[in-house]
Amino acid sequence: MTNGPAVLVEGLGKTYPGGVRAVDGISFEVERGEFFGFLGPNGAGKTTTIKILATLLPKTEGRVEVAGLDVTRDPKAVRQAIGVALQEVGLDDLSKGRDFLELQGLLYGLSRAEARERAAELLELVGLSSVADRRVGSYSGGMRRRIDLAGALMHNPGVLFLDEPTTGLDPQSRIAVWEHLEELNARGVTIFLTTQHMDEADRLCRRLAIIDHGHLVAEGSPAALKAGVGGDIVHVAFNSDDSADDRVDAALAAVRDLPGIRQADFAERGLTATVSDGGAAAPAIMTAFQDANLSIANLSITRPSLDDVFLQHTGRQIRDSDADGDAEDRMWSQWMGVNRR
Amino acid sequence: MLILRESYFIYVRNLKTWLAQPWMIVAAVLSSAFMFLFFGEPLRGITALPGFPADDYQAFLAAMVIVMAVVFSGSDMAMVLLTDMMSGYVDKLLLSPVNRFSILLGTLLIGGTRAMAQVLAIILVASAIGVRFEGGVLGILGVIVATTLLGVAMGCVGLIVAMRTRSVQVTVNSWLLFMPLAFLTSAFMPRDLLTGWFQVAVGLNPIEYIMVAVRAVIIEGWVWDSILPGIWILLATTAVLVGAATYEYRRATN
Ligand SMILES: Nc1ncnc2c1ncn2[C@@H]1O[C@H](COP(=O)(O)OP(=O)(O)OP(=O)(O)O)[C@@H](O)[C@H]1O
Ligand SMILES: [Mg+2]
Numbered sequence: 160m161t162n163g164p165a166v167l168v169e170g171l172g173k174t175y176p177g178g179v180r181a182v183d184g185i186s187f188e189v190e191r192g193e194f195f196g197f198l199g200p201n202g203a204g205k206t207t208t209i210k211i212l213a214t215l216l217p218k219t220e221g222r223v224e225v226a227g228l229d230v231t232r233d234p235k236a237v238r239q240a241i242g243v244a245l246q247e248v249g250l251d252d253l254s255k256g257r258d259f260l261e262l263q264g265l266l267y268g269l270s271r272a273e274a275r276e277r278a279a280e281l282l283e284l285v286g287l288s289s290v291a292d293r294r295v296g297s298y299s300g301g302m303r304r305r306i307d308l309a310g311a312l313m314h315n316p317g318v319l320f321l322d323e324p325t326t327g328l329d330p331q332s333r334i335a336v337w338e339h340l341e342e343l344n345a346r347g348v349t350i351f352l353t354t355q356h357m358d359e360a361d362r363l364c365r366r367l368a369i370i371d372h373g374h375l376v377a378e379g380s381p382a383a384l385k386a387g388v389g390g391d392i393v394h395v396a397f398n399s400d401d402s403a404d405d406r407v408d409a410a411l412a413a414v415r416d417l418p419g420i421r422q423a424d425f426a427e428r429g430l431t432a433t434v435s436d437g438g439a440a441a442p443a444i445m446t447a448f449q450d451a452n453l454s455i456a457n458l459s460i461t462r463p464s465l466d467d468v469f470l471q472h473t474g475r476q477i478r479d480s481d482a483d484g485d486a487e488d489r490m491w492s493q494w495m496g497v498n499r500r
Numbered sequence: 501m502l503i504l505r506e507s508y509f510i511y512v513r514n515l516k517t518w519l520a521q522p523w524m525i526v527a528a529v530l531s532s533a534f535m536f537l538f539f540g541e542p543l544r545g546i547t548a549l550p551g552f553p554a555d556d557y558q559a560f561l562a563a564m565v566i567v568m569a570v571v572f573s574g575s576d577m578a579m580v581l582l583t584d585m586m587s588g589y590v591d592k593l594l595l596s597p598v599n600r601f602s603i604l605l606g607t608l609l610i611g612g613t614r615a616m617a618q619v620l621a622i623i624l625v626a627s628a629i630g631v632r633f634e635g636g637v638l639g640i641l642g643v644i645v646a647t648t649l650l651g652v653a654m655g656c657v658g659l660i661v662a663m664r665t666r667s668v669q670v671t672v673n674s675w676l677l678f679m680p681l682a683f684l685t686s687a688f689m690p691r692d693l694l695t696g697w698f699q700v701a702v703g704l705n706p707i708e709y710i711m712v713a714v715r716a717v718i719i720e721g722w723v724w725d726s727i728l729p730g731i732w733i734l735l736a737t738t739a740v741l742v743g744a745a746t747y748e749y750r751r752a753t754n
Contacts, residue, residue, distance in 0.1 A: 215594060249587060251592075266510075
């Protein structure tokens, strides 16, 4: 690998033929050895960005360097330096799992013996040894993701691009993949991962960028981003039959007047308040409820989650959009013949 | 050379994919056998026409069965490539550091291989029903080499269709494109016995000259006057189509 950061993106823009502006002038850097997350809802531009970084898609404008190499001028060297697992796994259904991996190795320049050995090693690692000689077409969704991931690792790449690697995995396999990625990262592999799962980004990534409608809306470590929301979330639940009551309005008004309260609203049969210090505010909030003659069923103080970060920056919940729409659109456009580049 | 090594790996993968679908192979052989059966039997009497060049109509028909099978194999190649495009496997190959043209070469070569295997099967079927090859063993070898090349050329047409349209509905129906190539020929009757616009159209179809050459080798032996034009046209057609497919491929992968 040459010098420079693992990924350098400056003013990257992508307009698809037909005019869709999928990525609109984003800039960021990923250091070598970093675990970097790209978080965003459906249609945000995650896959588009990763395909450009991986040399699969031409950019419209901007500068992109991966492993110190320009993706447009030196695509072949970039390809050799990186491993890629796309959102839509590109598998060869009629080939056997082991053959698929060995061919991947050969295409990246491994010798036959090396490819054979490495394939066996990775099959073991992703837990597919027992089905290695079965056709990939007979694998379950989770197995397909895992063999695809193994394929991306065959040549020991220094930088790994993973587009939603755990979508469609059961909780157990998800955790297994997470652990494996952490282990790879600990060994020095730079990982660039996209996800729409807050918990995944939170657990894995040392630094994240949040993308929405082709723009980066926030960037930083998960902790810093959450701290940026400013304070804790206090949620007070009270008995449901009381909710239409005057007493509720009185309690809400009283809470809003308390010091250190940034925001307080009714939500989910209770009150949710953003406060600078949850521990300090809780007793006063309880008193306000007592004064209003409301009995508290439950009170919780939580640190803000990445959901709250996303909400703060976009005014929307990340879960608003629906994941299946895109898959259907894709099927349809393939059938009808749509230029996908 | 590296590009040959890479092309070989991709070729072997394509070969395995093909062999993993035995029904494709059975169907190809059966369809050729049906041609002999359903055209050869009812049209047997044509040999009595004055000026008809062969005594055995099945022998006359053999060239048509061979060339037609290879022409239509172009449509199969379109589907082969489209399947890989839709599964995302082409993207997987493009993500690897192999030369772009290794992928193209590995695909074109499988088109040739499939054509070759099919022609071999047809020759066996033809021999089994009593067709004699006047050109002898060398003639058979010549026909196999020529039709392999034609398979590559028709594969190019298929690849262009798949890359241009990226559409299942167009690609599954791409055999329509090959139909005039296959049927605007002297498939059933020599060109002198054809009439009107059809005869003119046949004269303009490059496939006709290839079919005439193949037929000459089968029913007459080494009659160079009939064979040479076929060879030149085959070489020219293949060169043009490989060039066009390469151009299209470069466009599609950049
Ligand atoms: N080939 C294409 N042609 C035209 N528009 C496209 C194409 N691919 C993606 N888009 C559009 O670009 C935008 C970004 O899509 P992209 O696939 O990058 O989003 P994403 O963040 O990966 O979403 P998801 O979470 O659903 O995978 C969307 O509006 C999408 O419809
Ligand atoms: Mg995506």
